[in-house]
Every structure is written in C-alpha cells, then in structure tokens.
Amino acid sequence: MTYMLEARDLHKYFGALHVTNGVNLKLAPGARHALIGPNGAGKTTLVGQLSGVIAPTSGQVLIGGEDVTRLAPAKRTRMGLVRTFQISNLFTDMTVLENVYLAVSQNRRMGVNPFRAAGRDKDSIDRAMDLIRKVRLEPHADRLVSELAYGQQRLIEIAIALALDPKILLLDEPAAGIPTGELDLLLRVIEELDPSLALLIIEHDMELVRRVATDVTVLVHGTVLIDGPLREVMSSDEVKRVYLGGGEVEAQNA
Numbered sequence: 390m391t392y393m394l395e396a397r398d399l400h401k402y403f404g405a406l407h408v409t410n411g412v413n414l415k416l417a418p419g420a421r422h423a424l425i426g427p428n429g430a431g432k433t434t435l436v437g438q439l440s441g442v443i444a445p446t447s448g449q450v451l452i453g454g455e456d457v458t459r460l461a462p463a464k465r466t467r468m469g470l471v472r473t474f475q476i477s478n479l480f481t482d483m484t485v486l487e488n489v490y491l492a493v494s495q496n497r498r499m500g501v502n503p504f505r506a507a508g509r510d511k512d513s514i515d516r517a518m519d520l521i522r523k524v525r526l527e528p529h530a531d532r533l534v535s536e537l538a539y540g541q542q543r544l545i546e547i548a549i550a551l552a553l554d555p556k557i558l559l560l561d562e563p564a565a566g567i568p569t570g571e572l573d574l575l576l577r578v579i580e581e582l583d584p585s586l587a588l589l590i591i592e593h594d595m596e597l598v599r600r601v602a603t604d605v606t607v608l609v610h611g612t613v614l615i616d617g618p619l620r621e622v623m624s625s626d627e628v629k630r631v632y633l634g635g636g637e638v639e640a641q642n643a
C-alpha cells in the first residue's frame with residue numbers, strides 16, 4: 390500500500406541527545422492519527438522532520454511513496470503536506486476574509502498586491518469564503534482577527550492551511566490555549582474535514598484525541614512506545630504506567 394505520509398526508521402541527534410529514535414509512522418488516506426507523548430518526548434522534532442524544517446540524522450520521509458527526505462518544506466507543501474503551527478501567524482489587524490484570501494491567492498500565485506487584486510479576483514474570494522464556511526466562521530468574515538476569541542483565531546489558521554490544498558494535514562496542538570467552552574467548535578470543524586484528508590494531530594488534549602483520532606502513536610523519549618487503534622492504545626497498561634504515571638487516561642492530559 391502507498392501511504393500518504395510515511396516515516397521510516399527516523400533518527401535525530403542533537404549533539405549526544407537522541408531525540409528521535411527509530412520512529413516509524415504511516416498515514417493512509419483518510420487517516421485520523423494522533424501523536425501524543427509527555428513534554429520533551431520529541432513530538433515537535435518529529436513533526437519538524439516530517440515537514441522538512443529539521444533534517445533527520447538518518448531514516449526516510451516519504452510522501453505518496455516518494456522519498457522527500459532531502460526536500461525543502463515548501464516543496465513538500467506543494468506535494469500536499471501542510472502544517473499548522475502552535476504559534477499564530479495571522480495578520481491581526483486584517484479581517485478574517487483578508488487573511489484567508491491572502492493564503493488562497495498566494496497559493497494560486499496571484500501576485501504581490503492582494504488589496505488591488507481583492508476587488509477583482511472573485512474566484513479567490515469565493516474560495517476564501519468557502520474555507521471560512523468550512524471552519525464555521527462565516528458570521529465573522531468581515532471582522533478584524535484581533536476582535537475574535539482565541540479559539541476562533543485558531544480556526545482561521547486551519548482555513549489558511551486548507552487554502553494550500555493539503556492531502557496530508559499536520560495539526561500542531563490545535564487545542565492549545567483554547568478555553569473549554571470554545572473547544573467544541575474546533576472539534577466539529579476537525580470532524581467535518583474532508584474524509585480523504587490524512588490528518589496527523591499532535592495534541593495534549595485527550596478529549597480532542599478521543600473524539601477525533603482513530604489511531605494513536607505514543608512517543609516517549611523519542612521512541613514509539615505503542616501505536617495502534619485508539620481504544621487499544623488508551624487501554625494499554627504500558628501507556629497508563631509509563632506515559633500517564635498509572636492514572637486513568639480519561640482523567641489526564643498528556
């Protein structure tokens with residue numbers, strides 16, 4: 390089977406520190422895969438190697454069966470691998486629509502003056518509105534990003550990621566900093582994403598993992614402790630003992 394995204398025996402050293410230790414990961418089309426693990430487990434470093442901002446010491450990354458280990462992040466993005474970031478990249482003094490429109494027009498290589506183009510480029514505006522609808526922000530399209538709640542701002546980032554036409558979407562802690570009351574909207578947006586999209590969610594919030602993921606990889610000290618179907622992983626004694634200190638998985642965050 391050709392996977393949308395695959396990591397083969399990845400290793401990464403920072404000096405003497407072995408941060409990624411023989412990691413294998415496979416995302417099939419339509420995957421809903423969560424990557425979890427305690428602080429310092431090496432999740433960010435792994436995602437960096439998948440997206441191309443960090444070069445592995447050894448091992449391979451493949452997109453659609455093609456070896457991209459030495460390819461730059463932008464090239465991987467053009468092959469359909471898109472990631473969101475924990476840190477916000479939004480233009481907060483622009484509207485939601487302007488932010489998403491910019492991403493759409495950049496992706497279509499529309500040129501440098503988005504404001505001039507904005508009057509003309511109806512297609513890109515329609516596409517931006519369509520994406521804004523997908524993340525359930527339609528009522529806020531003309532509001533400044535700075536006026537929106539934090540949870541809503543994170544949804545704009547998902548819309549911007551979708552503007553790049555991903556086949557594989559890496560969501561880096563989408564729930565981080567979102568108050569509980571705003572979490573439901575994020576969950577619904579993720580649940581409604583194109584079912585053919587392969588999704589890798591790096592997340593601490595266990596409610597989100599439980600509701601969204603079908604498969605989970607648990608990373609500990611740079612090594613895959615266990616991976617498999619959600620239920621199996623969450624009920625594993627090994628995960629409870631090593632990863633969550635023996636407590637109930639339901640009751641804890643990663």
Ligand SMILES: Nc1ncnc2c1ncn2[C@@H]1O[C@H](COP(=O)(O)OP(=O)(O)OP(=O)(O)O)[C@@H](O)[C@H]1O
Binds near residue numbers: 428430
């Ligand atoms: N550029 C770097 N140079 C040296 N050490 C690094 C570098 N980046 C990360 N590390 C170390 O690698 C280990 C794994 O870090 P990483 O950020 O990948 O873990 P994480 O699972 O994403 O943690 P968190 O959940 O806190 O974000 C940590 O011990 C960290 O200090």
